Amino acid sequence: MANHKSFYITTPIYYVNDKPHIGHAYTTLACDVLARFMRADGRDVHFLTGTDEHGQKVEKSAAAAGIPAKQFCDQVSENFRAMNRLLAISNDDFIRTTEPRHVRASQAIWQALERAGAIYRGSYSGWYAVRDEAYYAEDELTLGPDGRRRAPSGAEVEWVEEPSHFFRLSAWQDRLLAHYAKHPDFILPESRRNEVISFVRGGLKDLSISRTSFRWGVPVPGESAHIMYVWLDALTNYITAVGYPDVDSELYRRYWPATVHMVGKDIVRFHAVYWPAFLMAAGLQPPARVFAHGWWTNEGQKMSKSLGNVIDPFALVDRYGPDPVRYFLMRDLPFGNDGDFSHRAMVNRMNGDLANDFGNLAQRVLSLVQRNCAGRVPLPGVLGDADEAMLGMLDSLLGAMRHSFERQEIHVALNDLWRVIGEANRYVDAQAPWTLAKTDPLRMATVLYVLAEAVRNLALLAAPVVPMGAQRMLDQLAVPAEGRDFRAYGAAGRLQPGTPLPKPLGVFPRFDAKASPAGQAAG
RNA sequence: GGCGGGGUAGCUCAGCGGUAGAGCAGGGGAAUCAUAAUCCCUUGGUCGGGGGUUCAAAUCCCUCCCCCGCUACCA
Secondary structure: OOOOOEEEEEEEEEEEOOOHHHHHHHHHHHHHHHHHHHHHHOEEEEEEEEEEOHHHHHHHHHHHHHOHHHHHHHHHHHHHHHHHHHHHOOOOOEEEEHHHHHHHHHHHHHHHHHHHOOEEEEEEEEEEOOOOOEEOOHOEEEEOOOEEEEEEOOOOOOEEEEEEEEEOOOHHHHHHHHHHHHOOOOOOOOHHHHHHHHHHHOOOEEEEEOOOOOOOOEEOOOOEEEOOOOOHHOOOHHHHHHOOOOOOOOHHHOOOOOOOEEEEHHHHHHHHHHHHHHHHOOOOOOOOOOEEEEOOOOEEOOOOOOOOOOHHHHHHHHHHHHHHHHHHHOOOOEEOOOOEHHHHHHHHHHHHHHHHHHHHHHHHHHHHHEEEEEEOOOOEEEEEEEHHHHHHHHHHHHHHHHHHHHHHHHHHHHHHHHHHHHHHHHHHHHHHHHHHHHHOOHHHHHHHHHHHHHHHHHHHHHHHHHHHHHHHHHOOOOOOOOOOHHHHHHHHHOOOOOOOOOOOOOOOOOOOOOOOOOOOOOO
């Protein structure tokens, strides 16, 4: 049983047949921010991401490329690891469904389901379009004048039937509804929870969980003509990574059930309906939460391959830098909602929030210290009301952000953080240390000490979102490595007066249109 | 069609019974430590339309209009 200090967070495993796009980056990024925050806060974090490498499409793409499927996966899976490096993702593990540990876990959960009587043999049939490699429901089809049925895509369909194993999902309707009722936060945001509940209330059909039409996948134990079908194989990755089927293993006991499965809104059902049903049927605990985030549009347009406007995270980071991209994606919309990416909004955030508000705050404070305190942390005198108020706002900020992050309200946490950054800028202006330098050097030292503390604490809290810039700020305050988590927050980690500081350098540069033409598309 | 969410300042959104708020954008001013950054003041909304309940409604009820999501095997 996972203890309350542990925090196991996962991204979906990404289908290797796809190129990494902003949606993948976004999901992973949200997990990274949460994982970094929790780690800094002393939680025992396990952050998992990876790639889904099975299925007919992969099999075909590999064949088309003329290479073995495994080799194909090795190549394309690497694209996702490259994306992670690019965005400074701090995952603890990267799982691939082609790994032996995962084949073992998938077959083990299959056998557990079989023992529980949750699986039976039958046959899967439906209207299949060879061209689309997909099944369609009767009501999606149109009957042409030639008497042939066609899919919405225009592809001709034919009635096919193949033997298959089924999972008794229909038996889980009441237990799932009871689970949702008992755990109101199992699915967030609430609107997604409503959708799932209404879906389950509508009745559940048994689920086909094996296929014989392709080979690239996990063989069904004892029946290798059958391949485990996508979702059972894919979802199992979350327990593979913590050691399943060794439920007594150190990892499993520490981290299962998962704290949060982060998913896009398109795959909520698989995570909030099928997955808990699989787990409960296998005698395992369901995860504590499934959080579904929204989708991005690009300059108001839906992104699609045919429109050619899919945002490439590599191009994005190349243009704006990793910290600004991370910040923008986490800040510009309520987490859970859909958002729109635009160059204008991106630059507004980058320049307004990062460069002007935060970067410039650090720069002006550090420059004042450098020039007026001989480049050392000043020695504060007695604190006045304004000083206490400033430090007090900082002290209460950690608790507020903790509360928001607990519910994945990343935007609320950032809003709170930037409100205090604003307070710090106002404090600078109100105290005018540049004037005190001439009239009251002792008072100036106190003000600059409070401000240096403000920058230190703000950098600690900003680090999960903008790790590179925050670390550079802490470097400039000569904060030692062991002083960079929340144990050092507030009074516990005050700067030592007299500590020599390096020359300040700008953090969070403004976006320069000349260096990167504004007219150029981001994607 | 059914279920759910939403329509509040130019933009993104908060407020959800007590005579309209924030950030950004726009306008004016102050300051000059700083990445021409910062700070202060300010223009701007009959809170989608209509009806009702109430001493009092973005806030509750009814109705209409519009937008979005879900409505099963698609990563």
